[in-house]
Amino acid sequence: MSKVKIRESVRRTEDIRFVSGRGTYIDDMNANGQLVGVFVRSPYAHAVINGFDKADALALESVVDVITGADWAELGFGVIPTNSAVKENADGTPIAVPERPCLAANRVRFVGEPVAMVIAETLDAAREARDLVEVDYVPLEAVTHPVKTLEPEAPQLHDDIDGNLCVHWELGDGEATEAELKACDHVVSLELHNNRVTAAPIEPRGTLVVPDIETGITTIYQATQNIHALRAAMASILNLKNDQLRHVAPDVGGGFGGKNSLYPEPIVTVYAARNLGRPVKWVNDRSESFLSDTHGRSQYTTVELGLDADGTFRALRTTTIGEIGAYCGTVGAFTATGGSARTQGGVYAFKTMHYRARAGFTNTAPLDPYRGAGRPEGSFQIERIIEKAARELGFDPIELRRQNIMPKGSLPLKTAMGLDVDCGDFPTVFEKTLAMSDRAGFAARAAKSANLGKLRGFAIAPYLECTGGLPKEHATVNFSEDGAVHLAVGSHSTGMGHETALCQILSADLGLDMDHIGFTQADTNATPLGGGHGGSRGMELGGNAVRQTAGEIKAVGKQIAAHQFECDVDEVDFEDGSFFQPGSNNTMSMGEVVAVSFNSEALPDDLLPGCLNMGSTFERSIISIPNGCHAAEVEVDPETGVIDVTDFWIVDDFGTIINPLLADGQVMGGVGQGLGQAILEQA
Template identity: 40%
Template sequence: MEAPVNSNEHRPPLVGIGQSVPRKEDRTLVRGEGSYSDDQNLPGQAYGAVVRSQHAHGLIRGIDLTAALAIPGVLAIYTGEDLVKAGQRPQPAGVTAPNRDGSPMRWPAWRALAVGKVRHIGEGVAFVVAESAVAAREAAVLVDVDIQALPAVTAASEAVKPGAPLVHDEFPGNAALDFHFGDSAAVAAAFAAAAHVTRLPIISNRVIVAAMEPRASLGSYDAQAQRFTLRHACQGAHGARKVVEHMLGVEDGKVRILTGHVGGSFGMKAHPFAEDLCVLHAARDLGRPVKWSDSRSESFLSDTHGRDHEMTIELALDADANFVAMRVRGVGNVGAYLTQGGVFPPAVNQMKNLPSVYRTPLLEVETKCVLTTTNPVGAYRGNGRPEANYYVERVIDLAALELGIDPVELRRRNHVRPQELPFTSAGRQVYDSGDFTALMDDALRLSDWDGFAARREESRARGLLRGRGVGQYLEVTGAPGTEMGGVRFEPDGTVTMITGTLDTGQGHASAFAQVLVSELGIPFDKVKLIQGDSDELVAGSGTGGSKSLVASGRAMIEASAKVIEAGRKIAAHELEAAEQDVEFAAGRFVVVGTDREIGLMDLAARLHAGLDLPPGLPATLNVTHVHDGVPSAFPNGCHVAEVEIDPETGACHVVRYTAVSDFGTIVNPMLVEGQSHGGVAQGIGQALMERTVFNEQGQLLTGSFTDYALPRAGDVPPIAMGNHPTRALTNPLGAKGCGEAGCAGSLTSVMNAVTDALRPFGIRHIDMPATPERIWNAIQEAKAGAEHPSAA
């Protein structure tokens, strides 16, 4: 046999872990060549439009389709009753938690179209299908829905009051979950014995997700195979397939999910929506593909929303200002129905994340997850983690003010120290790594903390108030669930990775390829990624919880080990050596002590060419590997924000920003920086401008970008970024996740800066969003109180 040629000198340098590499998809996307949901079309497709309720709460007395069916081109109109008759079922239960009394939580029935009753503005009551989108929308306007209006209730704190309208009759008091965690007696005793207690009522305001790409769905049906195909944007094709099959009432394997590029999700597209089920039903009924596309204004009414919690946080300290206990009580608005993870943010995730980077020994959490006549509330970037960190950081700043202690010193005094790791938090999370004090000190230096006084005086000279805020955070990332790592060597010399996560803008193709390059030494430009085809997947819990790199990274590492194991056996045969004498490094199998070697890609090419192998040897290098999830990781960091406020108008601007993070192993610094920038921008939006408003009838008053403010480029200052990494010990890659950390740091630091700027007026707290109106009113009220102390 001819010895393989040693071509080490001619191989290009590897693009592996730790290098800043542009996203593989960017060249395609910036040239407008992407393939998003609304770009998908099929021959002969019809078009759908949803008839939406104009009442937030009411009984459906009748639906008259006569005028709508008379519109030329209308093919069919379906109601909720039609879907039930066809065998469709409500969404399955998702994340659950036990009630305070130990009883299991229950799920209200959430169907694709309302049956008998509507429970929020914009809920679908009928689905029109026509030859054109224009005809479908025209007919939808003519569907006459007779609804007997019922009283609405939009705030969770109002929905739990006696006599409040019941959203679902079978849920007394509108409580979907009465969650409790902690030792009440021990916490009460700690508070009773505390030298000081700080108490802060606080709100995490409801936000509109406003993903860059509105949703769209294209359904088709193969009558011969009795199989559905759904083309839409999601966060995990495998999980979406399971939910859709359940709702359609069909057996496993009868649905295929196809997802191309996804223009943002932030948790909102983590589960299928009503329109997905409507197009599939219509496609089967009509025998042709059916497409539905959302409009931006319609998305305000049909998408899930985020946040919306009303909490009171209490912090107990001893005489030396050490934290001795923390208690959080409140309500979380879950909307009219429960999304797959609807109870997670105000309950379970809040509990896990509240202890943050501090040694607080005792924690109690009491949260009611409350049903209201509003859009269902789902995951939104961080899904409870930014909120929990926000509550803690605000109460620490307030405690420092009350005690006359520097807020930085109070944090430093209560940090979990490196020598205390592994550390079990009061939320029962085991922190494996981190250096929280040193990281904070890095952030203070990078932000020029000591130079703030001069900057404040300069702002004052211009008639502006300047404040600064420090916000530390720790997130519990990762989630249970299987993850897939597939590696397939293609005949054309490329390598395909297959994972159960799904890229919604994070840059998976590059980051995952860098892991594979580092493990297998294959060329970066030869690696492709498949995530959005459920037929290719055997497992996968989808993207979410900042776990994609941690979970898929581990899956790819383990899959790579299997590739090497199989390759060593085949290479030993090719190189006429004992298997134990063959080593693998930098993409090549080498016989120890000789110049005989063969590259992994060369070996794959020979297999495709029909390499003759004896019985007992692997016939392929391809691997399909599934692991059972990864333990949590704990990214953490410290952000420092400076704001300027015009006291005459209340206008507030973030003028200086610093972020230092511990994300463990950083695979691609460029992607991490971009993810951090996006999270900071979303946090600034929620902190200063994003406000979702319903009136007493449940009508959405902020139903377009005319009324709802999103941050623009000019609202986000340059961000000074630093890293203080400590390797995670919970996964082989050592990564901790980064996708949602920007929100966790920006909510805390920006709002601490706002209150610091307003401190000269005696203002101790202001709720998000700190809009100019809210700030101006707070200043006027503070001035009036100072002028008339008896009125305070």
């Protein structure tokens, strides 16, 4: 592969490895002397544990150890933390965060909660022993509905949390919104349910832990999205220092937010391996994944839209009841609160908005970010209420949207939710989508469907996004004397193609052949920090970290070239992989400058051999605001209920597209997941 450019549709370099069966996923990995772990999980949504009996399990040949919740409690390790961006209620009091043990000792609060770990020489032996671990449960009344759990008579999940309420939170001006709604000519209200889903990546969660007795360093191989943050959390829980753990994510088969969370199983697996002095491998099976992985969405919402007689939007009020699950997830109450509120109102202009949310604990798996982490919920709310307003008040839904979309000339602005929208051309995106979809020809297509006994519908929905995730990312570039170059990043792909896109940025910026670029991601030994993947941060932060590092390399490269040219650094330019002095014949390729960088005699006095090897941390200063518009046409057979999505049109404004081919794949995957939630899924 030759040098490449930004905006070039480069085929994924990692795909050859994947399609030829040479990917390395957790279940492909094994270590010498490896043991296998499985978890005993609660069959009850809510129950008291009176005791454990592991004698029969330990008596089985090949069983090495059984760690129960009671054993874990005696070890005195920490509880699983939460790190919610929303830490206070509307009245300034702290949100409720119950303690979550890695293994339940006294009480279980959801089906699938781990209560014990069995470690054996083989998977079959571990599974057989799992069935022999006896747990004395006393079932309790459970509550699994987010609205019902906040009712006075609901069973209480945590003794120290009254009413099962985790958080009550507000954003926007409540008084102004109330006054504006009262002054509007029309107020349209709608109740919505955003159904609960789970990520269900094709590769289940898993961990292989390899302790090194001599060095005391334990290597954790884990199917995860965020190695640095999870390593720090696991070290804290197990009373270790960060440098006692090396955390590596190999190839990861999908994440969608579900592999960003801190779970109990890897923590217990790390302890087991260190305690036994042998590698221990644990991999969830598909059934366990549905029970024990984090879930997402699950909101019950009332939306109120205030309009003038001519259809101009004035006020929007959203009242949501969200769901936490049995315990706070890694980001706690954020998704149901700030995650959904930030982009409230979408691309439409409002004088005022107000968002209110309550979220309670239920006897279900904890909820955490799932693809979009609140923003799709907000888009769903605004587009549904606009559609209802159009039908109820007699407006054309297209015209109603068109007249209320923020004009390009109004930007930059701060929305009533406090979101800084710095750029965008929302009307053009909307009109392009309409033109692609031939909305004018819909009536004829609907008539044709009717002749076949089918119903046909058309819908269009512009959206406003905002990126998230941790605000810093690191990239390191190392050259070798033979001309090879290696890029290491702290962000991580779970199937999105970072190995291609990030190397593409480095190739384009430094004029390097992509075939000569090695790549490492998600290894705490390779980068001092990293934010993993979540909140659509991979290219925004990871890409900028690579570009920033490349810029610093070029700056040092100019010093080397200037020394060779016997001119000032300011006289050296760089373009298409070459350093040159305009107006002269002096020129050096990037490869030639790299070669000189290892020759101490050819370097300026203030530079040392290997001076082009460097790393850089990028920190964003603003949140990016991608936007776009989707439209769909759907045909339904009213007798059978069979749904046929006949056409789907998309226009997205993502700014600079590094690799259009990869971006298209991401968008198409998102459409597939959205259709799945809309039509098929209920977790």
